[in-house]
Every structure is written in structure tokens, then in C-alpha cells.
Amino acid sequence: MRLPLPAVPSTGCSDMSTASITVHSLTKSYGDLTALDSFDLAVEQGSIFGLLGPNGAGKTTLIRILTTLMRQSGGDASIEGLDTRHAGRAIRSMIGVVSQENSLDRYLTARENLELHARLHGMERRVYAPRIDELLALMGLSGRQKDFPDTFSGGMQRRLVIARALVHQPVVLFLDEPTTGLDPQSRRAVWEYIRSLAGSMTIFLTTHYLEEAEQLCDRIAIMDHGRLIAIGSTQELKDRLSGATVYEIEFTGEGADRYAGILGAMPCVLDIKRVDNKITVTLECWECLSEIVTALGGAPIRRISLQERTLEDVFISLTGEKVRE
Ligand SMILES: Nc1ncnc2c1ncn2[C@@H]1O[C@H](COP(=O)(O)OP(=O)(O)OP(=O)(O)O)[C@@H](O)[C@H]1O
Ligand SMILES: [Mg+2]
Known part of the structure; x- marks a missing residue:
């Protein structure tokens, strides 16, 4: 990404x-x-x-x-x-x-x-x-x-x-x-x-x-x-990266798969990853969170947490993931 x-x-x-x-x-x-x-x-x-x-x-x-x-x-x-x-x-x-x-x-x-x-x-x-x-x-x-x-x-x-x-x-x-x-x-x-x-x-x-x-x-x-x-x-x-905000959504049971599909189709979601019952979404900006919360209405959620940016995130986003020769 x-x-x-x-x-x-x-x-x-x-x-x-x-x-x-x-x-x-x-x-x-x-x-x-x-x-x-x-x-x-x-x-x-x-x-x-x-x-x-x-x-x-x-x-x-x-x-x-x-x-x-x-x-x-x-x-x-x-x-x-x-x-x-x-x-x-x-x-x-x-x-x-x-x-x-x-x-x-x-x-x-x-x-x-x-x-x-x-x-x-x-x-x-x-x-x-x-x-x-x-x-x-x-x-x-x-x-x-x-x-x-x-x-x-x-x-x-x-x-x-x-x-x-x-x-x-x-x-x-x-x-x-x-x-x-x-x-x-x-x-x-x-x-x-x-x-x-x-x-x-x-x-x-x-x-x-x-x-x-x-x-x-x-x-x-x-x-x-x-x-x-x-x-x-x-x-x-x-x-400088704060335009994009990353949240982790943890589900209590089933549902991560279905909601990954729903969230992945939303225009404000720049990137989405699912591992087991956790979804990580990168949003265009923090204001998009309310749209996400609405879309998740009724979902079995244990926690939604903001993932702090690290300097490594900045470095990789600016220089890419490709290994140099
Ligand atoms: N004496 C040299 N002759 C020809 N090319 C060189 C020479 N020294 C460096 N280069 C080339 O210049 C580029 C920059 O090299 P440099 O050593 O400055 O990179 P670096 O950022 O210090 O890398 P590293 O993190 O691996 O130490 C590289 O493509 C390298 O192959
Ligand atoms: Mg060097």
C-alpha cells in the first residue's frame, strides 16, 4: 500500500x-x-x-x-x-x-x-x-x-x-x-x-x-x-501521513469476513486486510470513521482501536516496499 x-x-x-x-x-x-x-x-x-x-x-x-x-x-x-x-x-x-x-x-x-x-x-x-x-x-x-x-x-x-x-x-x-x-x-x-x-x-x-x-x-x-x-x-x-488513518476492528465471533466485504467496497476505505477475526482498515481521513461505524451497525464487535503510525510506516510509504538491488 x-x-x-x-x-x-x-x-x-x-x-x-x-x-x-x-x-x-x-x-x-x-x-x-x-x-x-x-x-x-x-x-x-x-x-x-x-x-x-x-x-x-x-x-x-x-x-x-x-x-x-x-x-x-x-x-x-x-x-x-x-x-x-x-x-x-x-x-x-x-x-x-x-x-x-x-x-x-x-x-x-x-x-x-x-x-x-x-x-x-x-x-x-x-x-x-x-x-x-x-x-x-x-x-x-x-x-x-x-x-x-x-x-x-x-x-x-x-x-x-x-x-x-x-x-x-x-x-x-x-x-x-x-x-x-x-x-x-x-x-x-x-x-x-x-x-x-x-x-x-x-x-x-x-x-x-x-x-x-x-x-x-x-x-x-x-x-x-x-x-x-x-x-x-x-x-x-x-x-504528513495522518491524512490516512488506520483502525483495527476486532469481532467477537463470525462476521469479519462479511464485514470485510462491506467495508472494502466503501470509497473512503483505501486499504483493508483481514486476519482471523480482525480487520485492519486504512481510511482516507479520520472523519470517515463515522461512516464505518454506521456500516458496522449491529456487527459483533469487541473493540475498535486506532493504530498509531510509526516512523517505519512513513519510511515504507515514501520509499516503497521493494527491496533494493
Ligand atoms: N565509488 C562508487 N563508484 C560507483 N558507484 C558508486 C560508488 N559509490 C557508490 N556508488 C553508487 O551510488 C549509489 C549510492 O550509494 P551510497 O553508498 O551513497 O548509498 P547509501 O545510501 O549509503 O546505501 P547503504 O544504505 O547501502 O549504505 C549506489 O547506487 C551505489 O552503487
Ligand atoms: Mg551507506
């Missing part, structure tokens, strides 16, 4: 003077493939911003451009007012990056990985040593700091990469699927830490865990095929 699409989104930052990240008409092509297509975005300073999209939507491509690892084919992007094409060095000094694939140095211990990063950022030992102690403790890695990353589980490596991105206290932190591969405990610990950073830096993250986006992000953008298709707070995104 596809629900009505929202209007074309605005960029999502009301006051551009407080934008930490701005993207205007950004385009990136790999040969014939357009991975980013006239992408516009503004991310407010100090906010936690989530970028969602199916596999291949263009999320990592956008992060690579914003972190100056790759050049765009067209359009502009800036971090804290600095153009990604001309101020690569300055931008790299003020950002932290957790890339999608782990990029630890396997010939250095966990602690040496963090120390190397600190030194590359020009930090002095007296500054970075306590900071590294703190980050290792926070990520639950103090006891393994002398071990090599190859001896770590995937989740531990991920936590080390996150610690490394934070050593030099970045102004903007990019996290490309930060919690992929983490167990629920580690994921929650990382969420808590990200939440504790809110306000002190701008955080831009991508994730396929919609609960993660919902729990953490002030604003969320959904992209597909290189284009921005929706932007807003979780509630705003859910509200």
Missing part, C-alpha cells in the same frame, strides 16, 4: 544563519549513475540530524562529500560556513567521522589508534592522554586498550571507531550507521552517549534503525534515489 506523498520538502532549517551544514543543489554522478540529484539540506547547529534511506539511496555519498573525502559533480556544500571544495583542511580539523566501514589501523593497539588520531590533529599528550582514558572508559574498552583491533568483536571495533572520532572534540560529528553490528546493550550505551553530546556539537547520522532515529534525532530527512523526499521532526513526518 502506498499512501499519499507529502509536498516537496523544504530544506529543514528555518534560520540559515544557525545552520551548521548546508547543501544546495548538490549532485554527484558515478559515470551514468546519479547518486545525488539536486540535493538541498540545512542542519541546525547543535542538533542531532538523522538521514534515512534505503540501500543505495546516496547517504554515504553525501557524507563523503560533506567530509571532503569526495568532490561533488555540481552544487555547493558547506560546514560551519566553509565550502567543502575550498576549505578541506579546515573542515577536516573540525569534524569527526565514523565511516560506514571500520577503518582502524590493524597494526596499532586500540589506544595507539586513538593516540595517532590525536597527534594527527596536533594535540599534545597532556591533553589527549586523559581524553583517551575517558573515551576508552566510556566505550567500555579500557581493559582492552593494549589489544589489536583484529582481536576485537565487530561491536567493539565499532565502539573504538566512535571513540576515535571524538578524540579531538569535533564541532560536527558524522556517523554513518554508527550502531550497525552492535548488540542492544552497546547500541543503547552509544545512544546515551550521543544524547549526552546534544547541544555541544552538531551530529549528522545515518541509520537503518528507525527506532534509533526516532530516539535520537531532532530532525530527520528521508532520501531515495539521490533525492530528498521528506524532512521534519518524527512527529511532523508522521503527521
Whole structure:
């Protein structure tokens, strides 16, 4: 089922003077493939911003451009007012990056990985040593700091990469699927830490865990095929679907089948599903409920309940159910 699409989104930052990240008409092509297509975005300073999209939507491509690892084919992007094409060095000094694939140095211990990063950022030992102690403790890695990353589980490596991105206290932190591969405990610990950073830096993250986006992000953008298709707070995104309302009707006995036929023929019913003695109807709008109640007059009903929209409903309705190649 596809629900009505929202209007074309605005960029999502009301006051551009407080934008930490701005993207205007950004385009990136790999040969014939357009991975980013006239992408516009503004991310407010100090906010936690989530970028969602199916596999291949263009999320990592956008992060690579914003972190100056790759050049765009067209359009502009800036971090804290600095153009990604001309101020690569300055931008790299003020950002932290957790890339999608782990990029630890396997010939250095966990602690040496963090120390190397600190030194590359020009930090002095007296500054970075306590900071590294703190980050290792926070990520639950103090006891393994002398071990090599190859001896770590995937989740531990991920936590080390996150610690490394934070050593030099970045102004903007990019996290490309930060919690992929983490167990629920580690994921929650990382969420808590990200939440504790809110306000002190701008955080831009991508994730396929919609609960993660919902729990953490002030604003969320959904992209597909290189284009921005929706932007807003979780509630705003859910509200865009609120034109359509879903109710579950549970029958006490027989009758679900007969009433599924009756309701299914009504013009205000966009979609209908029956499982055993339950019918789920998607109505054009909540005002249609009274028509439904009238049609159900005398039916043996145990309960009618409103099904709350989830961020996943929004995501699927905007990007479709088809699995990406
Ligand atoms: N270096 C490259 N050369 C050619 N095509 C590429 C390259 N990097 C990415 N692409 C293509 O660009 C598109 C966007 O890829 P990208 O990695 O940005 O997606 P993504 O949204 O991060 O996906 P995922 O959720 O799987 O990480 C895909 O079709 C991908 O195959
Ligand atoms: Mg990616």
C-alpha cells in the first residue's frame, strides 16, 4: 500500500544563519549513475540530524562529500560556513567521522589508534592522554586498550571507531550507521552517549534503525534515489501521513469476513486486510470513521482501536516496499 506523498520538502532549517551544514543543489554522478540529484539540506547547529534511506539511496555519498573525502559533480556544500571544495583542511580539523566501514589501523593497539588520531590533529599528550582514558572508559574498552583491533568483536571495533572520532572534540560529528553490528546493550550505551553530546556539537547520522532515529534525532530527512523526499521532526513526518488513518476492528465471533466485504467496497476505505477475526482498515481521513461505524451497525464487535503510525510506516510509504538491488 502506498499512501499519499507529502509536498516537496523544504530544506529543514528555518534560520540559515544557525545552520551548521548546508547543501544546495548538490549532485554527484558515478559515470551514468546519479547518486545525488539536486540535493538541498540545512542542519541546525547543535542538533542531532538523522538521514534515512534505503540501500543505495546516496547517504554515504553525501557524507563523503560533506567530509571532503569526495568532490561533488555540481552544487555547493558547506560546514560551519566553509565550502567543502575550498576549505578541506579546515573542515577536516573540525569534524569527526565514523565511516560506514571500520577503518582502524590493524597494526596499532586500540589506544595507539586513538593516540595517532590525536597527534594527527596536533594535540599534545597532556591533553589527549586523559581524553583517551575517558573515551576508552566510556566505550567500555579500557581493559582492552593494549589489544589489536583484529582481536576485537565487530561491536567493539565499532565502539573504538566512535571513540576515535571524538578524540579531538569535533564541532560536527558524522556517523554513518554508527550502531550497525552492535548488540542492544552497546547500541543503547552509544545512544546515551550521543544524547549526552546534544547541544555541544552538531551530529549528522545515518541509520537503518528507525527506532534509533526516532530516539535520537531532532530532525530527520528521508532520501531515495539521490533525492530528498521528506524532512521534519518524527512527529511532523508522521503527521504528513495522518491524512490516512488506520483502525483495527476486532469481532467477537463470525462476521469479519462479511464485514470485510462491506467495508472494502466503501470509497473512503483505501486499504483493508483481514486476519482471523480482525480487520485492519486504512481510511482516507479520520472523519470517515463515522461512516464505518454506521456500516458496522449491529456487527459483533469487541473493540475498535486506532493504530498509531510509526516512523517505519512513513519510511515504507515514501520509499516503497521493494527491496533494493
Ligand atoms: N565509488 C562508487 N563508484 C560507483 N558507484 C558508486 C560508488 N559509490 C557508490 N556508488 C553508487 O551510488 C549509489 C549510492 O550509494 P551510497 O553508498 O551513497 O548509498 P547509501 O545510501 O549509503 O546505501 P547503504 O544504505 O547501502 O549504505 C549506489 O547506487 C551505489 O552503487
Ligand atoms: Mg551507506
